[in-house]
Amino acid sequence: MYPDGTEALSDISIRITHGESVAVVGANGAGKSTLLLHLNGFLKPSSGSVRIGDYPLTKETLQEVRRTVGMIFQDPDDQLFMSTIQEDVAFGPFNLGLPRDEVDQRVADALERMGINHLRDKPPFRLSAGEKRRAAIATVLSMTPDIMVLDEPTTGLDPLGRRQIITILREFTHTKIIATHDLDLVLDLCARTIVLHQGRIWADGQTCDIFRDEALLHECHLEKPLSMQGCPVCSAGTPED
Amino acid sequence: MSEIARSLHELNAMDTLAGKDSPVHRIDPRAKVITFVVFAGCVVSFRKYEVSALLPYFLFPAVILPLGRIPMGFLARKVLLVLPIAVLIGIFNPIFDRTVLFSVAGLGVSGGMVSFTSILLRFVLTVVAALMLVAVTGFNGICATLERFGVPRAFSVQLMMLYRYLFVLTAEGVRMSRARELRSVGRAGTGLRDFSALIGHLLLRTWHRAQRIHMAMLSRCFRGEFFLRRPMRLGSADIVFTLAWSSAFIVMRLVNMPQAVGRFLLEVFP
Numbered sequence: 097m098y099p100d101g102t103e104a105l106s107d108i109s110i111r112i113t114h115g116e117s118v119a120v121v122g123a124n125g126a127g128k129s130t131l132l133l134h135l136n137g138f139l140k141p142s143s144g145s146v147r148i149g150d151y152p153l154t155k156e157t158l159q160e161v162r163r164t165v166g167m168i169f170q171d172p173d174d175q176l177f178m179s180t181i182q183e184d185v186a187f188g189p190f191n192l193g194l195p196r197d198e199v200d201q202r203v204a205d206a207l208e209r210m211g212i213n214h215l216r217d218k219p220p221f222r223l224s225a226g227e228k229r230r231a232a233i234a235t236v237l238s239m240t241p242d243i244m245v246l247d248e249p250t251t252g253l254d255p256l257g258r259r260q261i262i263t264i265l266r267e268f269t270h271t272k273i274i275a276t277h278d279l280d281l282v283l284d285l286c287a288r289t290i291v292l293h294q295g296r297i298w299a300d301g302q303t304c305d306i307f308r309d310e311a312l313l314h315e316c317h318l319e320k321p322l323s324m325q326g327c328p329v330c331s332a333g334t335p336e337d
Numbered sequence: 338m339s340e341i342a343r344s345l346h347e348l349n350a351m352d353t354l355a356g357k358d359s360p361v362h363r364i365d366p367r368a369k370v371i372t373f374v375v376f377a378g379c380v381v382s383f384r385k386y387e388v389s390a391l392l393p394y395f396l397f398p399a400v401i402l403p404l405g406r407i408p409m410g411f412l413a414r415k416v417l418l419v420l421p422i423a424v425l426i427g428i429f430n431p432i433f434d435r436t437v438l439f440s441v442a443g444l445g446v447s448g449g450m451v452s453f454t455s456i457l458l459r460f461v462l463t464v465v466a467a468l469m470l471v472a473v474t475g476f477n478g479i480c481a482t483l484e485r486f487g488v489p490r491a492f493s494v495q496l497m498m499l500y501r502y503l504f505v506l507t508a509e510g511v512r513m514s515r516a517r518e519l520r521s522v523g524r525a526g527t528g529l530r531d532f533s534a535l536i537g538h539l540l541l542r543t544w545h546r547a548q549r550i551h552m553a554m555l556s557r558c559f560r561g562e563f564f565l566r567r568p569m570r571l572g573s574a575d576i577v578f579t580l581a582w583s584s585a586f587i588v589m590r591l592v593n594m595p596q597a598v599g600r601f602l603l604e605v606f607p
Contacts, residue, residue, distance in 0.1 A: 188557035
């Protein structure tokens, strides 16, 4: 609920189990980012509750929940605020109170996993959009979260950068919750899709079933993923002489 | 590159310098801060007509700059940028203080000229030392030192946040200024009205951006504590660094070295 009384989300009831990969799709303003902000305790529901694993999300469990849920924001520039990538990746583990050796190990592992070890001493502003995105994911990976929440992970990336992010996310075997407009990414990564429209859940089910439902997609201002639309050149038939 | 973009670049360059590895970078931040305080204290404590006794203090940057791998030109540009402030402070001295103190080749040098030169020298020395300190310690290191010296954590974290906010403010300023320049076709826009709208928007944009960054920090369990890339460890090398330089500064303060050397040379070669 916004301060002016507008309802951003209502009647939301979702259960996501361990290891699931779930997409949250919807038009602009449907409430995707707002929903994600509830998972990390930045926003609190005006009624009802949020449970992460065994913990209900309360003031007392907030730190544990934030360790469990790794949040990757839409704009990597918001996520990278230290002087170098290495410091940024170490920020979370240090706050967890880990010893320096352990922090160094986690930083090395996260950078290695994202393939950005060579960028460790670079300031974030020197990086390309794709590198920034990978660095932002590394900042969360170093905290070894059980759940990864990503808001628009492929926005602003070139095709190769996008493909690299998809490959990396596929390797993360824990729970993934991805809010995105990139429906082809959803096809690649998420077996389950939740469609939000006007702050409510419009559909929740198997990704393939949802993307076949053209009426639902049209109603929620969405389109079939490009890979399901068929080739426009082939379907046009043989050109006449 | 616009002026704001250049400022952002230079601000980032300071951070990049602080991330280098050199013998000076490896000195404990506390040792460097104490040394800097002694240096600045000695330099500003000279009487207003002192010039020659200030010259040996240039030995400090002359040693630390190459050791810390800080480019001289980069620092010189920064000093030139703030030099007008010192000029403004001392510019009227030669006008008001015309007492001739000594003559060089028959030309009288007034007290105002001497005190003006002294102000400039002290300004350059302290600004160079302050920039040098940030470039070899990093802002986080300085704030952590302040905390170790008893400054309340709320204050030091506030200072660090303010420093990071400078980056946010400048980055947003660059975007807005670019958008304005592209549509103002080389003209200044509609003056004050444009400017006030821009400033208002800038504040709101940086506010929102700062909120998002704060959220990103909280989501990584930030609890009001910043960590240093090098752990603070006061070793014998750090103590030697502080003691050696501090003693040298105090000796330079008590003995006018150029005069002493001059006197010695005159005795040896009368």
